[in-house]
Amino acid sequence: MSMINFKTFFESRWYNDTLPVRFWKDEEFDPSVREKLLEIAADVAESAGVTDAVQDVQLTGSMANFNYTEHSDLDVHILLDFADINKDEDLVRAALDGKRFIWNLRHNITMGGHEVELYFQDMEDPHTASGLYSLLKDEWLAVPTHNPPSIDERDVQLKSDGVKRHIDDLEIDSRTEGKDLNDLIDAASALRSKISKMRKDSLAQDGEFGVGNLAFKELRNSGYIEKLINVAHKLFDDQYTDQ
Numbered sequence: 001m002s003m004i005n006f007k008t009f010f011e012s013r014w015y016n017d018t019l020p021v022r023f024w025k026d027e028e029f030d031p032s033v034r035e036k037l038l039e040i041a042a043d044v045a046e047s048a049g050v051t052d053a054v055q056d057v058q059l060t061g062s063m064a065n066f067n068y069t070e071h072s073d074l075d076v077h078i079l080l081d082f083a084d085i086n087k088d089e090d091l092v093r094a095a096l097d098g099k100r101f102i103w104n105l106r107h108n109i110t111m112g113g114h115e116v117e118l119y120f121q122d123m124e125d126p127h128t129a130s131g132l133y134s135l136l137k138d139e140w141l142a143v144p145t146h147n148p149p150s151i152d153e154r155d156v157q158l159k160s161d162g163v164k165r166h167i168d169d170l171e172i173d174s175r176t177e178g179k180d181l182n183d184l185i186d187a188a189s190a191l192r193s194k195i196s197k198m199r200k201d202s203l204a205q206d207g208e209f210g211v212g213n214l215a216f217k218e219l220r221n222s223g224y225i226e227k228l229i230n231v232a233h234k235l236f237d238d239q240y241t242d243q
Helices: 006-014 031-048 089-106 153-174 181-209 211-221 224-240
Strands: 056-060 074-080 114-122 132-134 139-142
Touching: 031 056, 031 074, 031 089, 031 114, 089 114, 153 181, 153 211, 153 224, 181 211, 181 224, 211 224
Parallel strands: 074 114
Antiparallel strands: 056 074, 056 132, 132 139
8 A cells, every 4th residue: 555645745735836827926026917916906995085295016825835725815915104194193093904905805716717906005014924025016025935845744634624514513503493602602612712722822832834834724615604603693692583
């Protein structure tokens, strides 16, 4: 019986030999896509009334790196100096996030099968990225280095499979008569907290390729995060529904 090379499987699943070929060629970004993303960013900025305050528009995340998957978003950050808009930077942040949220509710844009996600970012916010590209200036701000990680895919699968079983059990219990709704709501909340802590601790200790973070991505990509959210919402509704 031949042995599976889990390291090779991991790298082909979570890491690639090239930047996303749909958008990049020889480390140069597709000019037509760049133009569209800038137009979208301009519309978002205009809807928020901050067009004149825009300092840069940047592409970051896995689509500016080698760790993209078919589920990756095009993460576009609109950079502003929040203090120039209002001295109360927390107020500015909250207001802009609200504007962005409303814009995203009204629009659903995909390019090459990848969703476009827009964010407002303060110029002073720390943002560490191994791949960062200025769409406005059409130049790399941080050129990503191809450096495949070494990790056993089995660790990722075992951790994500364990959480999946808990979510499946919770979903079954939510449909079973006689179950205590308060207990199920507490269980759903605890499970969401556990997943969040798993990812946060993994990122802090091992970075983006930590087992916990990759297990989270597997849960998200396979629809289990959405399933858990839907179960939690159903339990909440059931708690207050008058039969």
